[in-house]
Amino acid sequence: MLQVPFIREHKDLVIARLAKRNIDASKMIDDVIGLDEDRRRMQTELDNTLAELNTLSKEIGGLYKSGEVEKANLLKKKTSQLKEQTKELNESLNATVEALSELLYKIPNVPNEIVPSGNTDEDNEEVYREGDIPVLHEGALPHWELAKKYDIIDFELGNKITGAGFPVYKGKGARLQRALIAYFLDKNTAAGYTEYQLPHLVNEASGFGTGQLPDKEGQMYHVTEDNLYLIPTAEVPGTNIFRDTLLNENDLPIAITGYTPCFRREAGSYGAHVRGLNRLHQFDKVEILRVEHPSQSYNALDGMVNHVKSILQDLKLPYRILRLCGGDLGFTSALTYDFEVFSTAQDRWLEISSVSNFETFQANRLKLRFKNNNGKNELAHTLNGSALALPRVLAGILENYQTEDGILIPEALQSYTGFSKIN
RNA sequence: GGAGGAAUGGCAGAGUGGUCGAAUGCGGCAGUCUUGAAAACUGUUGAGGGUCACACCUCCGGGGGUUCGAAUCCCUCUUCCUCCGCCA
Numbered sequence: 001m002l003q004v005p006f007i008r009e010h011k012d013l014v015i016a017r018l019a020k021r022n023i024d025a026s027k028m029i030d031d032v033i034g035l036d037e038d039r040r041r042m043q044t045e046l047d048n049t050l051a052e053l054n055t056l057s058k059e060i061g062g063l064y065k066s067g068e069v070e071k072a073n074l075l076k077k078k079t080s081q082l083k084e085q086t087k088e089l090n091e092s093l094n095a096t097v098e099a100l101s102e103l104l105y106k107i108p109n110v111p112n113e114i115v116p117s118g119n120t121d122e123d124n125e126e127v128y129r130e131g132d133i134p135v136l137h138e139g140a141l142p143h144w145e146l147a148k149k150y151d152i153i154d155f156e157l158g159n160k161i162t163g164a165g166f167p168v169y170k171g172k173g174a175r176l177q178r179a180l181i182a183y184f185l186d187k188n189t190a191a192g193y194t195e196y197q198l199p200h201l202v203n204e205a206s207g208f209g210t211g212q213l214p215d216k217e218g219q220m221y222h223v224t225e226d227n228l229y230l231i232p233t234a235e236v237p238g239t240n241i242f243r244d245t246l247l248n249e250n251d252l253p254i255a256i257t258g259y260t261p262c263f264r265r266e267a268g269s270y271g272a273h274v275r276g277l278n279r280l281h282q283f284d285k286v287e288i289l290r291v292e293h294p295s296q297s298y299n300a301l302d303g304m305v306n307h308v309k310s311i312l313q314d315l316k317l318p319y320r321i322l323r324l325c326g327g328d329l330g331f332t333s334a335l336t337y338d339f340e341v342f343s344t345a346q347d348r349w350l351e352i353s354s355v356s357n358f359e360t361f362q363a364n365r366l367k368l369r370f371k372n373n374n375g376k377n378e379l380a381h382t383l384n385g386s387a388l389a390l391p392r393v394l395a396g397i398l399e400n401y402q403t404e405d406g407i408l409i410p411e412a413l414q415s416y417t418g419f420s421k422i423n
Numbered sequence: 424g425g426a427g428g429a430a431u432g433g434c435a436g437a438g439u440g441g442u443c444g445a446a447u448g449c450g451g452c453a454g455u456c457u458u459g460a461a462a463a464c465u466g467u468u469g470a471g472g473g474u475c476a477c478a479c480c481u482c483c484g485g486g487g488g489u490u491c492g493a494a495u496c497c498c499u500c501u502u503c504c505u506c507c508g509c510c511a
Contacts, residue, residue, distance in 0.1 A: 047472085047480040057492045060491045061441045
């Protein structure tokens with residue numbers, strides 16, 4: 001959620017930057033400013049009425065004490081009028097506040113200056129590429145075929161137990177998953193991230209805090225009996241650690257990492273691009289998350305990008321980094337870098353990490369602030385990224401490391417898997 | 424799941440209808456003293472809205488109600504504690 005004072009003071013900039021997302025926000029911005037003016041006017045009016053009421057109440061108290069009951073009763077009549085007024089004012093104030101909030105929830109974050117304009121993923125800007133794309137042997141297979149051939153992932157079994165998009169990992173496949181999780185967590189903690197184990201279900205307030213609710217409600221599994229939601233990413237419980245929090249400036253930066261399964265309904269997805277591990281309803285992910293001083297958040301973003309790079313270098317997977325264009329940028333993000341691994345057998349790039357700076361957009365909704373060294377409360381910046389999302393990394397490993405007599409395990413993982421080949 | 428108790432400022436803890444935004448202690452900050460520190464003493468110390476700054480308004484777990492007036496009374500929800508039951 002954008003900050004109203006910021007909108008008021010940088011109206012033109014906000015509109016110009018939002019245009020990168022191909023939205024004309026001028027009307028919404030004018031409405032925000034107008035509603036905010038209304039809000040403040042009503043608030044002042046209400047405050048004055050309440051002040052009058054408070055004074056009268058004190059007077060009445062005094063009159064009762066000195067036994068002047070008649071005078072007191074006279075004043076009481078006056079208060080009932082004022083009370084009626086406050087009731088009305090309160091109602092219109094609430095209506096205005098609600099209208100303002102609803103509008104604010106609809107406005108996405110202001111893209112950073114360097115975000116390219118554009119509509120779709122075709123307009124994303126490739127900023128880096130590394131790693132050789134292997135030349136595969138004759139008869140190389142896509143990962144879902146490999147999974148079957150070596151009996152390490154059973155998609156049909158998942159269909160039976162739950163439904164499409166809930167694969168069962170078996171034997172070395174399961175062990176490789178566990179190895180990846182352990183390796184990612186070790187790598188992240190070595191880089192200064194504190195490991196957390198977080199709840200996999202969250203309440204309404206948390207879903208709201210990170211912006212999944214009310215808009216993307218249909219993307220989460222909802223446990224109606226208890227009104228809880230299965231997390232679509234560790235970002236939700238992870239970021240909500242800091243909901244309604246006032247930190248000290250020297251608490252910053254905060255860096256945490258956590259492994260969680262992620263559950264996504266993915267309503268509306270279909271076709272070849274959802275085959276195999278490409279798109280699942282349940283998958284595993286290790287997330288990194290930072291709370292930063294506003295002056296440091298872009299350095300931190302670069303740091304996160306470098307960290308994810310080093311993981312992919314360790315795994316020796318061919319990858320590229322994209323700077324997302326305005327049209328592809330997530331609602332809450334100001335700047336996002338996507339990492340994609342090349343899936344050789346499918347001949348396409350698969351997104352395996354998304355690293356974003358949300359600036360104050362999440363913090364504002366969460367009320368995540370810190371007391372700066374001047375004693376003023378300031379919104380912190382939040383950032384997060386995947387390090388990494390498992391299924392597509394697994395797909396990348398299976399496909400890129402396949403040989404005629406088995407799938408090799410990247411060296412960096414061998415101490416975690418306990419084997420060096422799947423065959 | 425059943426029975427009972429509780430929720431107040433960073434923490435502890437008073438406060439059961441009116442000068443209570445809230446005593447007191449601890450902690451934090453500033454000062455005096457000291458070469459420096461500790462101790463002692465003095466002062467200061469919640470958040471949000473609003474204002475150039477004041478004024479002013481709101482907030483004593485959340486929501487609603489009674490009253491001229493609520494931290495204090497009523498309803499409701501949530502959380503925590505104790506006991507019983509169940510249980511990885």
